[in-house]
Amino acid sequence: MTALETMLNQPYLLRTKAQQPGDGENLELEGYAEKAAFLINGNRYFAEVARTLRQARRSVWIVGWDFNPDIRMEPEKSDETLADLLHALAAANPTLEIRILIWALGPIYSEKSLQVLRKKNFPRNARIDLRFDLQSTVRGCHHEKLVCIDDAVAFIGGMDLTSRRWDTRRHRAWDALRRDPEGASYDPLHDVQAMVTGDAARLIGDIARRRWQSATGEKHNALAETSSFTWPRDLAVSLMHIPVSFVLTEPATTLRAGISDGIASTLGIIARARRQLFIEAQYLASFRVADALAARLQEEDGPEIIVICTRRSHGLIEKLFMGGNRDRVIRRLKRTDRADRFRVYYPVVPGPPVPGPAAPGKNDEVEVLIHSKLIIADDELIRIGSSNLNNRSEGLDSECDMLLEAVNDEQRDGIADLRHHLLAEYLGTTTETFAAAFAQSGSIIQAIDMLNDGPRGLREFAVDLSGSISPIRGTGFFDPTRPVKLLNRLGLGALFRLLVRPA
Secondary structure, three states, X not given: OOHHHHHHOOHHHHOOHHHOOOOOOOOOOEEEEEEEEEEEOHHHHHXXXXXXXXXXXXXXXXXXXXXXXXXXXXXXXXXXXXXXXXXXXHHHOOOOEEEEEEXXXXXXXXXXXXXXXXXXXXXXXXXXXXXXXXXOOOOOOEOOOEXXXXXXXXXXXXOOOOOOOOOOOXXXXXXXXXXXXXXXXXXXXXXXXXXXXXXXXXXXXXXXHHHHHHHHOOOOOOOOOOOOOOOOOOOOOOEEEXXXXXXXXXXXXXXXXXXXXXXXXXXXXXXXXXXXXXXXXXXXXXHHHHHHHHHHHHOOOOOEEEEEEOOOOOOHHHHHHHHHHHHHHHXXXXXXXXXXXEEEEEEEEEOOOOOOOOOOOOOOEEEOXXXXXXXXXXXXXXXXXXXXXXXHHHXXXXXXXXXXXXXXXXXXXXXXXXXXXXXXXXXXXXXHHHHHHHHHHOOHHHHHHHHOOOOOEEEEOOOOOOOOOOOOXXXXXXXXXXXXXXXXXXXXXXXXXXXXXXX
């Protein structure tokens, strides 16, 4: 069965945007990014958000799974927190409106920012409006990660403005600056965010306003005139005037059908890749995605498939279902990979994780956690956003992803450069060195093999090929693809929302 046939066998995945119910208005989801840059790792993202926020004149939209106002935005330079910055902006500009929407249970699940639910110290300005969203479906979550400023510049990707996201390209096993607001250190973490201007920024603003209206019932229009934005001179532009489109995922409820454009786009990208498919994923636990990847591996001349994924799961449920199903997905794909075109890696850096010598044979390397949600097909297309490759991101949680598609050689070179930059980071080399190795071999796998010989690098997942390749029993409950209809009909979501959401 081909990837296309896999998608066609899931009719609900193919609903078009025009078929989705809404407030009577069609949401435009296509346009151009005048400029785009990829901010790799939290230090680049947080610093650029801080710099861009200082240009805000009329509106700021922050949409996330979690939010922590106490994070330091540029710990290398100052102790200024996100709260300090937002309060200063609101105090200095009486025309600026700042709206922040986060999932009501995000601070509880993350255990990072419980104080934000009490609004004790943040916000302290009436023009900073912090709201909490609880999905209309039981066990679903609000998962987009968006920032839009004046409808002129916006950010989208895998990172929330919360704690335990900041890190640098070096991903040191121990870094004195890599601490949460409580002072606790945490593991190295890799993520990617896109920064865009032009239509893409305005469309992200529209999506943020849509989410706000869905959560609060309040409608806000786009700015009548888009403010100008001065692109920083020291920030390289990765892509210019490139077509973009956005895909949404929204759960079905008793009153409306859901939107499953995210998984449809995933399957479409997998079907489209001709030579290389490069994926960075926090989770690899979707059996629909596994079906599509297996179909490509069965082709005589299919693409190389390279997945960079987190190895170590946190919490019992995550270890059992995300980690256990990941191993079963990998097992299935390795069994299918008769032409040796499939690799799943996790990145490591030299240890130990705390200052001092490592014990012999122990703690000699530390895993870098992967939090990004990124797919690159050949040198043609990038998808970046909030969707994980697990079941719940296919139809239970609300998600938003952006697709950028090259139409000329300059844009194709920009996409290839991003892929080479990411792989060079994992291997502890330069983008130019990896690009040269790839040009010599024509293969990402061979280029990795040529350069993957140091203490910092990529390790393959070791999976016993003799085990099960079916979902773990209970997956449908703990990692469902759609809402549990019985619970929704009982109205528990609405009741809990009434108790949690502030007036």
